[in-house]
Amino acid sequence: MNNLNEIRAKYTEQFQQKSKRARIVVGLGTCGIAAGGDKVMEAIKQEVAARNLDIDIDFTSCIGMCYREPIVEVALPGMASVIYGDIFPDKVSQLIESHVVNKQPVTEWAAMQIPEGRTEYDGIVTMDKSAYYEKQVRTVTSRLGRTNPESIEDYIATGGYEAIEKALSMDRLAVIDEVKKSGLRGRGGAGFSTGMKWTFVYNAQGDKKYAVCNADEGDPGAFMDRSVLEGDPHGVIEGMMIGGYAIGADEGYIYCRAEYPLAIRRLNLAIAKAEKLGLLGENILGSGFNFRIRIKAGAGAFVCGEETALLNSIEGQRGMPRVRPPFPANKGLWQKPTTLNNVETYANVPFILRKGADWYAGMGTEKSKGSKVFCLTGKINNTGLAEVPMGITLREVIFNIAGGIQDGKQFKAVQSGGPSGGCLPAEKLDLPIDYESLGAVGAIMGSGGLVVMDENTCMVDVARFFLNFTQNESCGKCIPCREGTKRMLEILTRICDGEGKVEDMDTLERLANVIKTASLCGLGQTCPNPILTTLRYFRHEYEAHIIDKRCPAGVCNALLVYKIIAENCTGCGACRRVCPVGAISGENKQPHTLDTAACIKCGGCVSKCKFDAIIRG
């Protein structure tokens, strides 16, 4: 097969036919399944069979609104698709009765509608005007929630594998130039120019080269790579093929963490289907270009997200980073020139080739082009996945897209970039999101996790949490990281336990700067960021812990004192009965008292009290 024209025409026709029939689509990404999507699917199948309805049932991946999972789409011929949120099995019968049988959408359950040229319903917001999507641009995530990720037919019908066809007709350097011109930078966090990286590998001497995809997404609070792999596996494969062609590689590896079984399953399926169509293998599309992709499942080590540690792991060694130079571009996998790019980086490439570098460079800021996928998590109303143009402000992301803070509480900090990132306070909310701006205030773009914290979060505890993580995951090869993280964690633990000393803040700062400068790899070089940023923006919280022996957010147990407010106490006795050490006493219907000396600060009484009569602080 020398081109895809014939099968593309056929699949496009099939894809269009699908929208001419009534259909129900269930979101079955990991988050959809976790919320009960598979049970909803079962209920829908039963309901459709019981009513003997002529309707197609399909599944898709995560559209991004994790907060509304399980998500179900219902589309009638000629009418807009309606996306329903929070559809649990007990709602299925009513949903089908109303929308499919009586053709009346259940407006109050609908999250939005997607017209795509069909007739709109009244009273349901369209996707492009919905609060969650209004400020988003969907490129890498454009197929998520819209196509069946296990169908290569859907992929091809939506422009898939057009970019590799185009690339194969171009000179290899011209492909690299196009990527360079687009301004695409590494989406794994460091932000190195993808085109430059490919030039280095192109120029490197070697009979064998590799294209490796880093899918070892280990940052707590980040799941965009998982969503892209589960929702558009062919997009990542096509990006790797283009990269492989450009640098002169004939073999690719995807290193995916083992905690993502569904992503690995869909990737394996996608590779098998692409091989069957001759899109992977020998002499692809008659061009003479050979390319194969293998999947390596990680074995549970955060440091393997670091590029040289990842290469060691693929080679079957302990996943410890290598000393650079030589860089992987010259001596990478099995000492051969290798390009390593992140999932999202590869997934951008087919769009750049298809729509042109100028289109891509038209989005974003001067130095950070295109769009970036973020994972919105923490104490916000709308948790989920959002793809936004570079340069959007943190405020727009947190308050417009993510819908602000849960339970009407106050925003305290946003943590960007996982354990390597920094915690930014409210004053920085108007900062544009791009590599340089975030770097300038001590945070990093990172892979794209945004964890939002509210007034009830203790920033010293958060710093300790991250240090605990990085200390656990430090591979132990270089001393600054191995010993330094341990010492910093000891100090932070001491502060949280109320035993901090005034000089601890300076010691932390000094240690942090040494570790940042002297560590061998990205893990050590960035792990002090949470400490440095919390010291910089939330120093008063450290001071409260160390000097006043008080945790202002009411989190650090050792520093809490429980008190009963007599005016609120009705004397119901609930707290007295739950207290495991008998520290609460009082007569029924009389305000109770709490013996702080006997109290073990378990918090049991606070959760039992219905009258807000017990406070801790």
Place this chain on the structure above:
Amino acid sequence: MTACSASPDLTQEEAMQEVFDHYRGFDGAIIPVLQEAQNIYGYLPKEVLDKIAKELKMPFSKVFGIVTFYAQFHLKPRGRNIIRVCLGTACHVRGGSKIFASIKDQLGVGDGETTEDLRFTLETVACIGACGLSPCLMVNEDTHGRLQAKDLPAKLAQYQ
């Protein structure tokens, strides 16, 4: 997850032999072989590690070094069901540690331990990528999200 799934009617030794045959000549085969071995035996007994070292022509010390480096590999028998409670950032700020404490109480075992009847092994994990549904946990390959301590007994009851 496995590249070659052993048929159920094979003995463990036969299944392991298939794995060796499949990966013979592969570069960097050790980690996939260890993963398959752990799938077959449930953990990595010393005799199996011995055999792997011999088959792959590697020093035992190197094999042992790899096994102890990666969190996924286990040298002791594990429960039939593996519970991995997420204590990542998003789960941390949404009360993941309370979920963990509640399961710990319920099963009477701590992090990395296995119940006496080998029904459950309890572990913590730094992030399973379901942050939108935090707090969450995985039992085997099933992800459960939006957890509340009161729902846990019913969730765990599904796993024998």
